[in-house]
Amino acid sequence: MNNMTRISALIILILVTIAAVRAEDGSRLWLRYDRIDDPVLLTACQKNLTGWFIEGDSPVLRAAAGELERGLSGLLGRAIPEARSARRHGTVVAGTPASGKVIASLGLEQKLAGLGEEGYLIVSTLYRGKRITAIAASHDHGVLYGVFHFLRLLQTGQEITGLEIKSRPRIGVRLLNHWDNLDRTVERGYAGRSLWDWEELPDRLDPRYIEYARANASIGINGTVLTNVNANSQVLTDGYLRKVAALADLFRPYGIRVYLTARFSAPVEIGGLVTADPLAPAVIAWWQAKAEEIYRLIPDFGGFLVKANSEGQPGPQNYGRSHADGANLLADALAPHSGIVMWRAFVYDNNVPDDRAKQAWNEFVPLDGRFRENALIQVKNGPIDFQPREPFHPLFGAMPRTAMMPEFQITQEYLGASVHLVYLAPLYEECLRSDTHAAGEGSTVARVVDGSLGGHTLTAMAGVSNIGDVRNWTGHPFGQANWYAFGRLAWDPGLSSATIAGEWVRMTFTRDEEAAHTISGMMMASREIAVNYMTPLGLHHIMYYGHHYGPGPWVDSGRADWTSVYYHRADSAGIGFERTPAGSNALEQYRPPLRELYGRVESCPEELLLWFHHLPWEHRMKSGRILWEELCYRYDAGVRSVGRLRSEWASLQEHIDAERFSEVSTLLAKQERDARIWRDACTLYFQTFSGKPFPADFDPPQHDLQWYKAHTYEDIPGIE
Ligand code: GCW
DSSP: OOHHHHHHHHHHHHHHHHHHHHGGGSTTTTOOOOOOOOHHHHHHHHHHOOEEEEOSOOHHHHHHHHHHHHHHHHHHTSOOOBOSOSOSTTEEEEEOTTTOHHHHHTTOHHHHHTTTTTOEEEEEEEETTEEEEEEEOSSHHHHHHHHHHHHHHHHTTOOOSSOEEEEOOSSSEEEEEOOBOTTSOBTTOOSSSOSOOTTTTTTSOOTHHHHHHHHHHHTTOOEEEOSOSSOOGGGGSHHHHHHHHHHHHHHGGGTOEEEEEOOTTHHHHTTOOSOOOTTOHHHHHHHHHHHHHHHHHOTTOOEEEEOOSSTTOOOGGGGTOOHHHHHHHHHHHHGGGTOEEEEEOOOOOTTSOSOHHHHHHHHHGGGTTOSOTTEEEEEESSSSSSOSSOOOOTTTTTOTTSEEEEEEEOSOTTTTTTTSOOOOHHHHHHHHHOBOOBTBTTOBHHHHHTSTTTTOSOOEEEEEOOOOSSTTSSSSTTHHHHHHHHHHHHHOTTSOHHHHHHHHHHHHTOOOHHHHHHHHHHHHHHHHHHHHHHSGGGOOOOBOTTTOSSBOTTOOSSSGGGSSHHHHOOBTTEESOOOSTTTTOGGGGSOHHHHHHHHSTTTSOGGGHHHHOOEETTOBOTTSSBHHHHHHHHHHHHHHHHHHHHHHHHTTGGGSOHHHHHHHHHHHHHHHHHHHHHHHHHHHHHHHHHOOOOOTTSOOOSSOHHHHHHOOOSSSTTOO
């Protein structure tokens, strides 16, 4: 090697190193495909995987091929281009029985029959005497999902021989809901601006659109609602629809359909009509024509999501009509094109004197059976609003003749925005596993949602996106885990949050067993920790007015059901919202075994105690402490636990790249600082009612209550 060559080799090495380090900015999500770092595993994989090829050709199969090439080459550490045949041991063959002769020869048709369009098989088998791995499905979409599953096995260090994997989604429509506005602001978004660059669309197509589609396809998400539920009817005009069509074209090969939010007053705002009355013939005709126009541009358009007569949005009630009238108007317009309507049940009205937690049930239950077959009711996981903890929404299981879908929030509106490490899968899981008792024991929310309880074939699940245009997509590196977990649970609501955490950690941070175990442990503890320092024991909606990031238990002015005092009801006698028959009786919306369970103070889980009961400060808790002391204890434990998360993270330094290590360290420090603010502000405030001293071992708040009331947040993205 002469000097020049040496110098250029050195420069290349430096550049490669810089690129590798830079790449740890989180932008590759869980699809990093870095070379398997365990030498034994790597050798075994290299031996068992010698090539791949896809049988057949279609845009979806080409996407699958691209992924296999990228994934295998990356993970095995050498270029693995597509092979021409399966003549060697160790070839991965992917396709459908209709698309090629290898898959067709394996006799898998019967096994595939029950797996639908999106299900797949991954089997280790013999083809003409050669060991191959077949990724087979009845349709191309299944092949794509199977490819991602196979790559996940490699990414997470699992066996890739002796495979006999069968998978199909339990939920049909698995959707992200973007609360993205046309000016690229994102409601409750903490990760920069909207990905959708409406000004540049449809001509310039940001390469990130494809990255977005790949990431979603890899976890089984098959639809995206591009726009905010607080809708702008402009998106339904010709110019915007062409932009939407450009996105739809890009997403299609990844099995992702686009959906839009429909503003109920659109016929007036952009259609020049004088009314949006759902029963008016001109309005019916307008929506029909609009649907035709959309489907001409986007033949596989998914449908509409609607927020109506909620928080100031227009709706059928403006014309004296019901939610069913409104939903059916749109459902009828979409039905000829196989589109669906998702009609939100997030309705409550300040002028209705009843407990806000009861209002959705009150309005929707009488409408059961009145919605069209292509309509679903989209229900938030709990009856209030994405709180750190709520009981499941009583509408689940209460409308057996209607298709019901849950809406989870992936973005952390009430859970620390993009600054707190809070893994949300345990929250989703808690809701999905809740037993509604709608048709006896075992009638879980998951069974309502997957249609098995009510015999529904139209099934769906939505997650409000936490994605923006920041480099790592979600702001907090661990925010990616919530996106990932949502997709995995929408595919299979029976998965455990711990399993999902384990997968994600191995795909993103490390395959070192001990380190991965520590990180998963941090994630699994994180939600309960946040509940403790924000809203322990069933408290809810005591966040600061407007931004919902920090504490604001004192908020008492403005619309009553947007104040904190409405929810915690603290007074000198005690604290909590009485929802038994002695109070609002929200309890009656649950089935008898739950009425009994939650209704009696002795059996009500302490996690939900103050959700259902107003109890004296002296109430004796299971720990032996009185309620006041328990409250202080929980707030304090929450903050201490963040301290523990920090030291656990610190212990991982050698396993994590410098960039993400320091980013997470910084965020955890902020989280601890703000958890302490939560603890101090809430305990000081509630002390004004309990009139009791802080427990002896409780480190007193650092400032007085005035200080906390005046506190503002200057370094929290998306929070003013
Ligand atoms: O959680 C609340 C949010 C609003 C949101 C609303 C809803 C899109 O504070 O920002 O509006 O719920 O879900 O419609």
